[in-house]
Amino acid sequence: MVILALIGVVDLARLRSSRRYAIVGAFAIAAVITPPDITSMTMLAIPMCLLYEIGIVAVRWLVPAPRTALAH
Numbered sequence: 001m002v003i004l005a006l007i008g009v010v011d012l013a014r015l016r017s018s019r020r021y022a023i024v025g026a027f028a029i030a031a032v033i034t035p036p037d038i039t040s041m042t043m044l045a046i047p048m049c050l051l052y053e054i055g056i057v058a059v060r061w062l063v064p065a066p067r068t069a070l071a072h
Helices: 002-006 012-017 020-034 038-062
Strands: none
Touching: 002 038, 012 020, 012 038, 020 038
């Protein structure tokens, strides 16, 4: 996520606004990958959601904010 933010594909606001979709996507991927029980799905989906949140924090810390043009 940091690399995508550095090259301008995503920004911090877009990552924050698409948090809900990332959570649903993590649970959908976990439902397909794991055996058909809720425990395995949750044990895979929660770390994926935490990694998304860590990515948001890393983008906030490591990617410089875009400069705005000053009005003269």
